[in-house]
Amino acid sequence: MPTALVTGGSAGLGAAFACRLAADGYDLVLVARDRHRLEQVAAAHRRDHGVSVEVLAADLTEPAGLVAVERRLTDGTRPVDLLVNNAGVESDGEFVDVDVDDLQEEIDLNVTAVLRLTRAVVPAMIRRGDGGVVNVASFAGYLAARGSAYGATKAWVLAFTDTVAATLPGTGVQVIALCPGRLRSDEPGHVKQGRSALWLDPQMAVDRCLADLARGRTLSTPGLVYRAVVATLELPKRTLRLMARLVGRGREQRRVPRGTDTTMRLAG
Numbered sequence: 599m600p601t602a603l604v605t606g607g608s609a610g611l612g613a614a615f616a617c618r619l620a621a622d623g624y625d626l627v628l629v630a631r632d633r634h635r636l637e638q639v640a641a642a643h644r645r646d647h648g649v650s651v652e653v654l655a656a657d658l659t660e661p662a663g664l665v666a667v668e669r670r671l672t673d674g675t676r677p678v679d680l681l682v683n684n685a686g687v688e689s690d691g692e693f694v695d696v697d698v699d700d701l702q703e704e705i706d707l708n709v710t711a712v713l714r715l716t717r718a719v720v721p722a723m724i725r726r727g728d729g730g731v732v733n734v735a736s737f738a739g740y741l742a743a744r745g746s747a748y749g750a751t752k753a754w755v756l757a758f759t760d761t762v763a764a765t766l767p768g769t770g771v772q773v774i775a776l777c778p779g780r781l782r783s784d785e786p787g788h789v790k791q792g793r794s795a796l797w798l799d800p801q802m803a804v805d806r807c808l809a810d811l812a813r814g815r816t817l818s819t820p821g822l823v824y825r826a827v828v829a830t831l832e833l834p835k836r837t838l839r840l841m842a843r844l845v846g847r848g849r850e851q852r853r854v855p856r857g858t859d860t861t862m863r864l865a866g
């Protein structure tokens with residue numbers, strides 16, 4: 599059975615990932631702070647899908663929590679085939695009003711944890727020649743407008759995923775950024791939700807993301823409206839990247855003799 603580790607796998611979008619992956623036969627490692635809620639979710643997956651589910655209670659904004667999850671990801675005896683960096687936080691309020699510790703928490707969870715967990719798992723995936731990483735970004739990453747540091751952290755997730763993806767061709771490992779707009783939620787405490795096409799079903803977002811990952815894409819945008827806007831915004835960047843690659847390849851061809859195996863350089 600392949601194994602997937604999902605951060606924030608006990609609620610919202612992370613729970614939707616866990617559900618779909620368990621239904622696909624993945625064994626799960628679920629990470630979040632609230633152990634009781636994790637145990638409840640884990641019991642449901644074991645019962646409904648017959649998969650094995652590990653519960654890893656950890657606060658990813660704390661060094662000890664981060665190290666515990668890194669250790670699990672680097673445990674060679676229990677390889678993780680798919681990492682879903684889903685846990686994320688958004689502070690309410692304007693940048694100048696939000697407590698600086700809350701801004702720091704956005705960076706710690708939305709940026710540092712994503713960087714460190716990806717860095718922990720990818721080398722072993724490259725050695726095995728197989729694996730995948732899903733980084734949950736947000737449409738807010740394109741619109742870092744008013745508010746806290748949230749949009750900026752999600753812009754980082756998008757750029758980071760592109761950076762990692764650029765090092766992976768030929769390794770068998772894939773990375774994708776999921777870029778949802780507003781997600782519907784049945785959980786109490788969530789903001790009032792509209793009925794327009796701008797409100798997305800989390801399960802649909804997950805299905806689309808995993809299908810895009812299987813197609814080898816590096817960006818998944820659920821919802822027609824969001825997809826159209828993101829495709830337009832991405833066009834200049836993709837054109838620039840293609841040109842840079844063509845120029846780079848020209849230089850490479852001059853430097854590297856024909857027939858040289860460059861795989862080790864990519865993996866190293």
Ligand SMILES: NC(=O)c1ccc[n+]([C@@H]2O[C@H](COP(=O)([O-])OP(=O)(O)OC[C@H]3O[C@@H](n4cnc5c(N)ncnc54)[C@H](OP(=O)(O)O)[C@@H]3O)[C@@H](O)[C@H]2O)c1
Pocket residue numbers: 605606607608609610611612629630631632633635656657658659684685686687688707734735736737777778779780781782
């Ligand atoms: N909701 C939206 O409309 C929307 C739109 C675009 C993108 N996103 C992104 O989608 C992802 C999931 O959002 P969501 O709305 O589904 O979240 P959510 O319903 O608030 O659930 C968050 C999950 O992350 C866990 N978590 C929170 N802080 C954590 C920490 N410090 N360490 C470990 N686990 C932690 C929570 O469990 P515990 O509380 O037990 O730790 C929970 O399982 C986020 O990255 C978010 O930025 C959401």
